[in-house]
Amino acid sequence: MSNESALIKTWHKFKKWPCGNWLFSKAVCFKAPYFGSMKPTILDLKAGHCSAVVKNTRRVHNHIGTIHAIAQCNLAELCAGVMVDATVPHKTHRWIPKGMTVQYLAKVDTDVTAIAEIELPHQWTDKEDLVVPVKLYNTRNELVFTADITMYITKKK
Template sequence: MNKQSALLKIWSKCQLLPLGHWLFSKAVCFKAPYFGSIKPTIVELRAGSCSAVVKNRRRVHNHIGTIHAIAQCNLAELCAGVMVDASVPASTHRWIPKGMTVQYLAKVDTDVKAVAEIDMPRQWQNKEDLIVPVKLYNDRNELVFTADITMYITEKTLTR
């Protein structure tokens, strides 16, 4: 079994603090600033799973007053990326998003929660296309969006 990732260690420490979810989410958005545009809150993280929430605010709306399609994509990529970062053994492997296929199933007129999950434990390969399924749900627990995000996983090479 692989040891806990650095990201999961930080997550665990943040959970001991008041506003730990908020603090951790801010740190993630500091590291990857574009995600800050949707003001996400990561609410669960473990190897193989991540979930996050985006509030239904004007800043993420489209012209009809619902959560914009690209805000939904942004939330899906955030969950998938944080989950993969927490799951891939950082000492031997690295990852980068390679592609995304999405389906918009309904207008999003409430807060939205994203869930990214893969089976764990798993054997990590070199030059692997890992498909990460992400599902977004509204406050009524209705599925409103799905994404399959392809993460390109490679072994780290030794450099001198």
């Protein structure tokens, strides 16, 4: 029996298909519709890790033509949430975002890639604040944004 979450199993299934990343990303955005506004594509997913990209298009621009601060926050939360959902043992625990601290380090004038990672293995407890660091990089591989997203992990009743 595999320890992989249902989400990671679905990821592996979709990855075998043409445009699998895009289809999987669409399915995630169907489950959480607000994320669809920025048209993200999930690039990689495994326990403790998720990466995703948002294209530098007008739909995510602010008034100066760069990627809007809140679009960056949305991408960070998407990446962290998908990673946590794929990592937390779903039969015994649940999670919800509790807070986010961000730093805008540079204007984002290219596509932007987010990476959310936590160290594993992890001992899951009840009423735990799990801080998920997320980093966003432009296409020049420059760090442009960081976030620490606190996920509240509880045991299921």
